[in-house]
Amino acid sequence: MERMIQLENLSKSFGETEVIRNISFSIEKGEVLSIIGPSGSGKSTMLRIITQLERADDGTLTVDGETLFRSVGGKAEYDRSAERRIGLKTGLVFQSFNLFPHFSVLRNVMEAQRAVLKRSREEAEEKAMALLRKMGLEDRARMYPYQLSGGQQQRVSIARALALDPQILFFDEPTSALDPELTREILHVIRGLAEEKMTMAVVTHEMHFAKAISDNAIFMDKGVIVEEGTSLFSDPTEERTRQFLSSFEGDD
Amino acid sequence: MASLIMQMLEGTVTSLRIFFLTLIFSLPLGFVVAKGKMTAIRPVRWLTDLYIQIMRGTPLILQLIFFYFAPFYLFGVSYDRFTACIVAFVVNYSAYFAEIYRSGLQSIDRGQHEAAKVLGFTRPYTFFHIILPQVIKKIMPSLGNEVITLVKDTALAQTIGVAELFRVAQTASSREFSTVPIFIAGIFYFVMNYIVSRIFSVAERKLGYYR
Numbered sequence: 001m002e003r004m005i006q007l008e009n010l011s012k013s014f015g016e017t018e019v020i021r022n023i024s025f026s027i028e029k030g031e032v033l034s035i036i037g038p039s040g041s042g043k044s045t046m047l048r049i050i051t052q053l054e055r056a057d058d059g060t061l062t063v064d065g066e067t068l069f070r071s072v073g074g075k076a077e078y079d080r081s082a083e084r085r086i087g088l089k090t091g092l093v094f095q096s097f098n099l100f101p102h103f104s105v106l107r108n109v110m111e112a113q114r115a116v117l118k119r120s121r122e123e124a125e126e127k128a129m130a131l132l133r134k135m136g137l138e139d140r141a142r143m144y145p146y147q148l149s150g151g152q153q154q155r156v157s158i159a160r161a162l163a164l165d166p167q168i169l170f171f172d173e174p175t176s177a178l179d180p181e182l183t184r185e186i187l188h189v190i191r192g193l194a195e196e197k198m199t200m201a202v203v204t205h206e207m208h209f210a211k212a213i214s215d216n217a218i219f220m221d222k223g224v225i226v227e228e229g230t231s232l233f234s235d236p237t238e239e240r241t242r243q244f245l246s247s248f249e250g251d252d
Numbered sequence: 253m254a255s256l257i258m259q260m261l262e263g264t265v266t267s268l269r270i271f272f273l274t275l276i277f278s279l280p281l282g283f284v285v286a287k288g289k290m291t292a293i294r295p296v297r298w299l300t301d302l303y304i305q306i307m308r309g310t311p312l313i314l315q316l317i318f319f320y321f322a323p324f325y326l327f328g329v330s331y332d333r334f335t336a337c338i339v340a341f342v343v344n345y346s347a348y349f350a351e352i353y354r355s356g357l358q359s360i361d362r363g364q365h366e367a368a369k370v371l372g373f374t375r376p377y378t379f380f381h382i383i384l385p386q387v388i389k390k391i392m393p394s395l396g397n398e399v400i401t402l403v404k405d406t407a408l409a410q411t412i413g414v415a416e417l418f419r420v421a422q423t424a425s426s427r428e429f430s431t432v433p434i435f436i437a438g439i440f441y442f443v444m445n446y447i448v449s450r451i452f453s454v455a456e457r458k459l460g461y462y463r
């Protein structure tokens with residue numbers, strides 16, 4: 001298997017607080033990784049470093065064979081020339097959708113294709129419509145985000161990310177702003193992507209879902225990976241993992 | 253009567269010149285000031301803040317007098333009243349517009365910037381196509397208020413002898429021992445502001461296609 005993400009010894013602090021401590025993991029192509037852990041454990045920060053919304057302090061990250069930053073003398077040294085190229089390989093879906101409210105649904109999915117990838121209007125529109133169709137939102141193309149339900153907005157934001165043909169898609173609690181019914185909607189979409197062998201890393205609190213779709217899993221706490229592997233769902237070896245999972249028992 | 257109206261129309265032209273020149277300069281300058289107030293460079297932020305505090309904390313009428321007389325007392329140079337008046341208005345209104353822009357910029361969710369960044373938009377593209385349109389919509393009501401205030405504030409230009417509408421009306425009023433010119437001036441201001449507020453409500457309606 002080929003490696004999509006190789007992260008080694010990542011560290012990150014905000015001021016005095018060390019949020020990520022020496023984390024390493026990798027994601028193979030076509031694999032789905034789920035990331036679980038209590039609030040404040042550093043899950044979002046990790047995704048935000050890989051998607052370049054935050055800067056790493058130390059560590060080495062290689063995405064699809066290209067190195068974004070490398071640990072040199074205890075500091076992460078970024079390869080400026082690779083930043084943009086790697087950025088285009090990674091997509092991120094936010095908890096709060098972050099659609100552009102002043103653009104129609106169609107334009108939300110077309111805009112970056114046009115402005116960033118310089119695709120023609122026809123090509124961008126065709127791609128956008130195909131993705132919206134896939135998301136079951138064909139008839140919403142001309143509407144504005146405020147006219148859609150949360151679940152529909154999240155599906156648009158997934159289409160928007162997919163429109164740029166990312167090599168890997170990250171999800172940061174994509175269903176946390178949604179009620180159970182809409183959550184199912186989104187989980188269904190992610191499951192579909194997993195079946196198509198889209199490489200993904202998903203931060204989620206939906207344990208059954210995570211267990212069902214994951215090829216690999218990590219449990220984080222206080223900035224470190226406590227346990228790794230899908231067996232952590234059914235047969236956790238660490239006490240901390242057990243405690244965390246038991247707080248979800250009875251959940252669906 | 254006809255000559256009175258002619259004089260008042262001339263005064264109105266002067267008022268409108270003050271109005272438009274102030275907007276042309278202070279609308280963009282306000283953005284620069286807003287950037288200064290939001291910068292991470294502390295001395296710049298501190299100075300910008302002081303400037304805004306002074307502009308908001310002292311009467312415009314005083315600022316007019318200052319900008320007209322200060323160059324003479326400080327450097328021995330003087331310039332014409334109209335220029336002084338425009339300088340004062342621009343310096344004052346840039347500060348007010350800056351505060352409006354800043355509140356607009358800060359009201360935009362951080363997620364908008366982050367989504368744009370992750371999608372690969374450049375910073376200028378993000379500003380002009382993603383952020384600015386949303387800011388404009390948000391600040392429309394307060395911008396409208398400020399522009400209406402500007403129409404009325406042009407009357408202060410008379411303090412340094414600029415023959416704008418209100419000054420013409422007052423002069424005519426004392427010459428003819430009648431308050432009629434003052435009332436006519438009032439109608440003129442009202443009409444100007446009626447037009448301004450219509451323009452703003454059309455703009456707000458046009459921007460109302462999204463929330």
Ligand SMILES: Nc1ncnc2c1ncn2[C@@H]1O[C@H](COP(=O)(O)OP(=O)(O)OP(=O)(O)O)[C@@H](O)[C@H]1O
Pocket residue numbers: 014019037038039040041042043044045046
């Ligand atoms: N920009 C920031 N400045 C300072 N501290 C931050 C910043 N972003 C995150 N933190 C802190 O870093 C820690 C990890 O935050 P992070 O958001 O990565 O956790 P998380 O695992 O995603 O939690 P949650 O499940 O609540 O989303 C928290 O203590 C948080 O307060």
Ligand SMILES: [Mg+2]
Pocket residue numbers: 043044045172
């Ligand atoms: Mg988080």
